[in-house]
Amino acid sequence: MTALSGMTRCSYFNEGLCGSCTHLDVPYAHQLSVKQSIAEGQLACAEWLPPVASAEYGFRNRAKIIVAGSTEQPTLGILRNGYGQDLRDCLLYEPVITNAHGPLTEFITRAGLVPYSVPNRAGELKSILVTANPSGTLMVRFVLRSDASIPSIRRHLPWLIDRIPLVIATANLLPEHVALPEGPTEIHLHGPNLFDMSLGPLDLKLRPQGFFQTNTEITRVLYATAAAWVDEIDPSSVWDLYSGVGGFAKSVARPRRTVRGVEVSAEAVKAAGGPPMFIAADAGAWAREQTSTPELLIVNPPRRGMGDLADWVRTSDIDRVLYSSCNLSTAARDLEVMGFSADRAQVFDMFPHTDHVECLVLASRATSRSERTA
Structure with missing residues (x-):
């Protein structure tokens, strides 16, 4: 084109x-x-x-948010040349996802999560996968290099739940230095096991690692x-x-x-x-x-x-x-x-x-x- x-x-x-x-x-x-x-x-x-x-605009119900920068000043967006580019005001996402970027940024700092550095192969938090359902609530998945940060995420989750319509939270473990969106291990942190993606009378449920059209x-x-x-x-x-x-x-x-x-x-x-x-x-x-x-x-x-x-x-x-x-x-x-x-x-x-x-x-x-x- x-x-x-x-x-x-x-x-x-x-x-x-x-x-x-x-x-x-x-x-x-x-x-x-x-x-x-x-x-x-x-x-x-x-x-x-x-x-x-x-x-x-505002049509995407799912966001893969790459986390970079530092604990005190994290970027939420994509990688450019191995480093973080903040895209918190991206116009593609449903508003409930866009509005969650601010609280998620502050949550990283509050919970002391260390963003993963691709050039240095160091850090813990690689990305945050966010899905919005038709009723306007969220499933948030923290993609981590190990389970070391999970106690802190659990401890600070009530603060995040008070600020965004969070229904399900999980941690996904991706230990390898690979360009994959997620790993095989999913650890449940909060809420039910299935996310309600129903379209009116059409009863649809999504597991954290499941696929739904974007x-x-x-x-x-x-x-x-x-x-x-x-x-x-x-x-x-x-x-x-x-x-x-x-x-x-x-x-x-x-x-x-x-x-x-x-x-x-x-x-x-x-x-x-x-x-x-x-x-x-x-x-x-x-x-x-x-x-x-x-x-x-x-x-x-x-x-x-x-x-x-x-x-x-x-x-x-x-x-x-x-x-x-x-x-x-x-x-x-x-x-x-x-x-x-x-x-x-x-x-x-x-x-x-x-x-x-x-x-x-x-x-x-x-x-x-x-x-x-x-």
């Missing part, structure tokens, strides 16, 4: 301090137009619907759209593979419709509600073990796509697929492998000012049974 306008509302971008929003100086309507054009070029589809636009309002529209498209078909049975927190499965569930969600993470399945609706298993292995197939398959795979599960679908009796993808090139590849053609597709702009999009594709069988078993 080519910059079409000059200064933006973001001083960090204007001053060259942060370039995370690659296309922030491109008018948003043009961003959407380009994304739509790229999507249509990646996937041949009988009907492309208009893209679903996001709010331009744009709540676009996620709400995505699930509602999926439900409407599925209701048009009105299948009696649905499988939601890679079901995660259960958003798609719960959105399309109806009294006379059998829905099964399959997710490899046992903790995610527990958060979604567990059996009989949700099953902890590898999606491909589970599908191959079944003696029947659903009238509709929903898949929301990782960026790399479905892998050899696409080959299994090609030889199965499944005739309709609803594919949600954050990487349309792999989705197009998977649909070709499966022998499906796209009937309807729509871009959902989860990530304004970047090249990334979420896409929903409704596809149907394009090959005969003899062709797919050849």
Whole structure:
């Protein structure tokens, strides 16, 4: 994309301090137009619907806040050349996250937390991961090099709880000097085990290490759209593979419709509600073990796509697929492998000012049974 306008509302971008929003100086309507054009070029589809636009600012429900500087003067933001760049006034976050930056900064000093120095490989507090839910409360996770700071965090948490709408607090341990967002060990410090991410009547729960789409309002529209498209078909049975927190499965569930969600993470399945609706298993292995197939398959795979599960679908009796993808090139590849053609597709702009999009594709069988078993 080519910059079409000059200064933006973001001083960090204007001053060259942060370039995370690659296309922030491109008018948003043009961003959407380009994304739509790229999507249509990646996937041949009988009907492309208009893209679903996001709010331009205040849409991110999740922040990865890199902590640097000193205990007395910490920076909360990103790293530039290994050193901290404070971004506490970033315009992308939901206001409740932006407003939490000040108290979190003071909390670091009060609790005597030592920010981790990447150049020196010293210190304890690497980052703070903050998630906001639709009701305006927060889950805060302190990513630490070791458990040495946890007693002090526990001791000072009541002060922080009095100043921000903190519902859940945890410590995550990442001992290695690696560019990862978090480590495998999560230590519960405060509140319930699951964070309520419900979208109206859609009951969704998130574990601290779980995944939820970063744009709540676009996620709400995505699930509602999926439900409407599925209701048009009105299948009696649905499988939601890679079901995660259960958003798609719960959105399309109806009294006379059998829905099964399959997710490899046992903790995610527990958060979604567990059996009989949700099953902890590898999606491909589970599908191959079944003696029947659903009238509709929903898949929301990782960026790399479905892998050899696409080959299994090609030889199965499944005739309709609803594919949600954050990487349309792999989705197009998977649909070709499966022998499906796209009937309807729509871009959902989860990530304004970047090249990334979420896409929903409704596809149907394009090959005969003899062709797919050849």
